[in-house]
Amino acid sequence: MTPSSPAPRPDALHGAGAAAAGAAAGTTGDPHLDRYAARTTGMTASEIRALFAVASRPEVVSLAGGMPNLAALPLDSLAVEVGDLVATEGQGALQYGSAQGVPVLREQIGEVMAFEAGSLAATGGFAPDDVVVTVGSQSALDMLTRLFVDPGDVVLAESPSYVGALGSFAAYQAEVRHVAMDDDGLVPAALEEALERLAREGRRAKFLYTVPNFHNPVGVSLAPGRRAQVVELCRRYGVLIVEDNPYGLLGFDGQTYESLRSLDPENVVYLGSFSKIFASGLRVGWALAPHGIRDKLVLAAESATLCPPAFTQLVVSRYLATHDWRSLVKSFREMYRERCEAMLGALETHLPEGCSWTRPRGGFFVWATVPEGVDTRAMLPRAISARVAYASGTGFHADGSGARHMRLSFCYPPPERIVEGVRRLAGVLDGELEVLRTFGLSGSGATGARPSSGTPGPQAPSVDTA
Amino acid sequence: MTPSSPAPRPDALHGAGAAAAGAAAGTTGDPHLDRYAARTTGMTASEIRALFAVASRPEVVSLAGGMPNLAALPLDSLAVEVGDLVATEGQGALQYGSAQGVPVLREQIGEVMAFEAGSLAATGGFAPDDVVVTVGSQSALDMLTRLFVDPGDVVLAESPSYVGALGSFAAYQAEVRHVAMDDDGLVPAALEEALERLAREGRRAKFLYTVPNFHNPVGVSLAPGRRAQVVELCRRYGVLIVEDNPYGLLGFDGQTYESLRSLDPENVVYLGSFSKIFASGLRVGWALAPHGIRDKLVLAAESATLCPPAFTQLVVSRYLATHDWRSLVKSFREMYRERCEAMLGALETHLPEGCSWTRPRGGFFVWATVPEGVDTRAMLPRAISARVAYASGTGFHADGSGARHMRLSFCYPPPERIVEGVRRLAGVLDGELEVLRTFGLSGSGATGARPSSGTPGPQAPSVDTA
Structure with missing residues (x-):
């Protein structure tokens, strides 16, 4: 996000x-x-x-x-759809929902990811049941940190890194180690050095947090040739990757990048968001996670909010179903x-x-x-x-x-x-x-x-x- | 909540x-x-x-x-209002908002509390700036636990207590000590005994969590004569009170109770919710907290979700402004x-x-x-x-x-x-x-x-x- x-x-x-x-x-x-x-x-x-x-x-x-x-945003047509949602599906839309997220939206998230990846197959494998819908990806970030970070645990992040992620890392008393970037994004040699140093210290980072596409705040993207290296290094050193991708669809020329998740679905938690491609004020994001982590995310969500708002999720779902969102x-x-x-x-x-x-x-x-x-x-x-x-x-x-x-x-x-x-x-x-x-x-x-x-x-x- | x-x-x-x-x-x-x-x-x-x-x-x-x-719920008229909200205020309603919550709703929450308390004065003192809107009160509960509980810290709660609260207490590794209830709610003598025992152990509970009105799961209410006692005991032993009041307006004969907060606003965090009096699927609740705690709640909210959804808050606000919600x-x-x-x-x-x-x-x-x-x-x-x-x-x-x-x-x-x-x-x-x-x-x-x-x-x- x-x-x-x-x-x-x-x-x-x-x-x-x-x-x-x-x-x-x-x-x-x-x-x-x-x-x-x-x-x-x-x-x-x-x-x-x-x-x-x-x-x-x-x-x-x-x-x-x-x-x-x-x-x-096409507010007039959206208004009609949202009004219809309340009138015809209000009993469900205004009621408690699933902590994992509304199933119809979890299906549609596959379409959004396929649009970016080129095909559903290229997403790295997609099943609606692997998705946890969250109150913006900030909530996913916060819950992942809650699940993984004990006080003093190390989190790796780009230098510089997204301020909201650093906020969650600080809230759970993580030790953040920044890894250098250049115009091609995260520098694999610097990542390896950080991983190696941790190994020498007898420590291991809980995860690498990275925004590989159109980075916040730097604006650059991780070069295609580096992606397999980053994934391989994290796999080798036993470090999970949290791939935060709120801007991936906003390449000016329509260029998109292979997700890190597609290279190693079992070691990457992928975060997506509707904030930049639809509406930030609905606070709808998602995490696509290996099953064990997904299960814990659902439990963490129940503690954090009981369930994400069904209504905002169904607004997103309506929008996707009734509007030419790709255009x-x-x-x-x-x-x-x-x-x-x-x-x-x-x-x-x-x-x-x-x-x-x-x-x-x-x-x-x-x-x-x-x-x-x-x-x-x-x-x-x-x-x-x-x-x-x-x-x-x-x-x-x-x-x-x-x-x-x-x-x-x-x-x-x-x-x-x-x-x-x-x-x-x-x-x-x-x-x-x-x-x-x-x-x-x-x-x-x-x-x-x-x-x-x-x-x-x-x-x-x-x-x-x- | x-x-x-x-x-x-x-x-x-x-x-x-x-x-x-x-x-x-x-x-x-x-x-x-x-x-x-x-x-x-x-x-x-x-x-x-x-x-x-x-x-x-x-x-x-x-x-x-x-x-x-x-x-x-009057879904047809609500549909018209929500549609109009999107059409006329969509640019703001669909955008990031304040982490503390949309100001117009924080004003209106005063009307809801006054309806229950009998007057705004009887709420215990109300200023919109004391309110933090949360993603359901579950989120307030979770954030309060995050702010106060180190692993092993004691939280007092009724016996039995709300399962969602117990979930958050467990998530932050609190030690929960249950305090006996009877048909008149929490038993002050049992509370005093628990406080006294903690004092003997050289410990202090971080807070007392209580649902004084139409308790979940027991269904009883804290007798009026016990309220000052509970507040006084917590004040004397230096223990904060978290007063969770999602059902306070749902007395079958319209009876309401004096809030604990009104008896000691500086030592009570009050939690309210729109889930039971309007729509649970919007996930809109609120906390009314002493200033120091309020400030930390806002910071915790930024880490947890960046901001609660502006859209759901404005839906609640519209509903309150355009419908006879009291009826x-x-x-x-x-x-x-x-x-x-x-x-x-x-x-x-x-x-x-x-x-x-x-x-x-x-x-x-x-x-x-x-x-x-x-x-x-x-x-x-x-x-x-x-x-x-x-x-x-x-x-x-x-x-x-x-x-x-x-x-x-x-x-x-x-x-x-x-x-x-x-x-x-x-x-x-x-x-x-x-x-x-x-x-x-x-x-x-x-x-x-x-x-x-x-x-x-x-x-x-x-x-x-x-």
Whole structure:
């Protein structure tokens, strides 16, 4: 899944936000402070949260969130179908359902996976009974972590990695070890080194978490030639793979990739999502898992929510059954391609020398690197003052590193706003570089003379930066 | 919340069930067996699960589940409203939302609570910003346990207690200590004894979990005169209260009770649910918590699901705004009263001597006690053969005790089916007692000569017995 987040912050969008602000302020004065479980240690909201309340103002161009653009959804015909669902199937749709998910949707998920893989056979083998429908893939990620991770257990993840995954890993006290990526995705040699080091330590990672297609936050895909290597390495070292694939259908030219699961179905848990190809607000994702893990996922789901909402699942099912969803996916590709091109063009035109960035062929995100000395985390308040927001690279590393990077989302704002946002961002960067040139590097960054932007480190995920 | 479950098992209802059967079979042959976290130890599905696949056949009268009866829902007008929601507010309703919940619904939850409490002031103080909307109250329960319980921590709960709560407590490795109930609910002296014993052991319970109104599974309510005592005891011993109130509006005569929260808002987390007064399949519940806990709940929600579905929340909001929901609640009361009376009458008429049962004034459940020597868990397969299902009392105790009890639900089947179900149940009990009279007690029960019904003990919750 890798859900994503509001260009305008949803809390503020709807007019709330005091609770979030309270969370940002920490738990000072909480009379229950001595009662919490050990796993809540360090569980405080990012100070970015408070910033995003400001960033949600309409005059700010947000390149921070990962909200899909829903403008292309056929709301009128969908309204008719959803109304009919309530009128004719309401007794079932509004009732408790199966913890594993509504069977008709589990069947249809096969069609979605076959569309991406080219055929049902190419999915790696598909049976509706292998599927567990979840409350967005975030729920699948959280439950998998719950099932596998004891405090201190190692999880491998790309460097950088999806902020929502890091949030779940932190919630279960995992030790995250990041594995290097390059323009072809996860680097197999780096993975082998990490696995080998763990073996030398007498340890084993519980799983490798990876977003192989149109990665969040980097935007690149794992090269076809590397896929068998990654799968083989994990198999050899006895490490499960969690393959998170929310963007796989959003290749701009329609290109898709072989799933890791198809290469080793017994050692890969595959996560899919309707958030990016239909509607994020329904929170419908799925896991396709080996039987033993599937059974435990169903039990975990019963504890977590009793069952996922039957209603949202049946809305997705209706949509798939009554709409030309494949064409809509194609129109999404076009829309995101256009936005990505607008962003890449603007970055080329406006960003100061010394900056670099990825050139995605799908998905939602560009990953930018700024000149040495610039701290994107420290810079964020100044960017927001200049009416542009982004997600600092620090949120995508378990150890809070990554301050020379930022994630720029092209999914939500229209192209002209993206261009304007990048123009503003360039102005802020110019200002930072000017300060650097004037005062020189101070410590590890130009911001040494400024107030600290807060302690780095893993923080709770948030819809703002997911 | 205390969600509840299918009279016919939903999995089987929809035509699935193999995964559940697999789960029931255990994890034999799972190649990932050495990878799971310690908290999954003993995480196996109840064997009851397999039985319920059989129990879901239409010829079986299920008195086992806790599915609300939705027949009274105004589906046609609801269909119009939900269609309009998609057509006019689809862009927001289908998009990621706030992790705390949609603000308009958090406002409306105040109206629902005021309806029960008599006024907004009598709720114990209400601000929309104190509310966290959750994916059913099960999710709130699970997240609260996650926030408070380290492995081995003590949780106090009524004896018996809601199976879904016990499932979450087991998932986080809590030690559950049950506190005695009588016809007036939780016994304050027993609570004090439990608190005192913990104090002597140098321990403290993390919280008391209680369903004070129309209890699941017992059906009784905490007497008004005991409420201040319970609150005062918990305050004195420094133990938080989790007050789960899914049935509070379903008093047959419209009687409601003062919430524990209203007596000590800073030491009570209140859980509410739309599952029993509107639609369980939307999975919309809420927690009303002191600020520090509320903030952590929001962070936990981000890890668990990123955000609850905006769409289901807005469906609830629309319903509340456009329908006379108070009148519908009143019609639900009438329906459940009629069904309860049918059940109580049938129990009186048919059940053999030596049986006793509670006489609820609201909610969904009767708690029955059978003569010594009868084991309701061992008897269940025979009951299902006789085409009637119930929930054995063993599911409602963390230690698997309670075999002389059973929960009989009157919420879902129509009155004539309830009567028929009780008649069949009485026949099965007659048969058990006949065996007992013939062969005498064997060990602790009449079933010693029969194959064991499996190891007792805490098991995963399931929509079947929730």
